[in-house]
Amino acid sequence: MKTIRIASPTHEGYITVLDGIERKTLVYGNNTLMTAFRLKKGKTLPLHTHPHEQTGYLIKGHIILIIDGQKYEMGTGGSWSIPSNMEHGALILEDSEAIEVFSPVREDYIPQ
Numbered sequence: 375m376k377t378i379r380i381a382s383p384t385h386e387g388y389i390t391v392l393d394g395i396e397r398k399t400l401v402y403g404n405n406t407l408m409t410a411f412r413l414k415k416g417k418t419l420p421l422h423t424h425p426h427e428q429t430g431y432l433i434k435g436h437i438i439l440i441i442d443g444q445k446y447e448m449g450t451g452g453s454w455s456i457p458s459n460m461e462h463g464a465l466i467l468e469d470s471e472a473i474e475v476f477s478p479v480r481e482d483y484i485p486q
Contacts, residue, residue: 377403387485388412394466395419399483400473407479413437413470421463426476428456435470439463 388396388410394417400408413419413435421440432452439446439454441462446454456462476483 392419393417397483399485402479402484405477405479407476407483409474409476409480409483411470411472411474413464413466413472415466415468415470417466419464419466421461423459423461424480425458426478426480427458428454428462428474428476430454430456430472430474433471433473435472436467437470437472438465438467440465 388398391397394414396412398410400410402408430453432448432450434450436450437448439448439462441454441456442460448454
């Protein structure tokens, strides 16, 4: 049986990942998970890797993505796709919001 999950917009449910970086799982299925991120100016998302492919869209703001040692400047409307197990991080140049989709589903992002 297939499971259908629907999420309605709300400002509740964000959790602090690091100082100035918050995330909220919006919805997930069998193969993908969608998350919203709020990022504060001047903060850094440290370099890291994970086995999930990650595709993102910057709703608003200005960040520098560091992917596999290369820097990519992203403004509102910018998008990216990061292969699994590739080192990446970000410098937050102004308050920003992003949506990201992970595949396979990040079990650690499923709300309890």
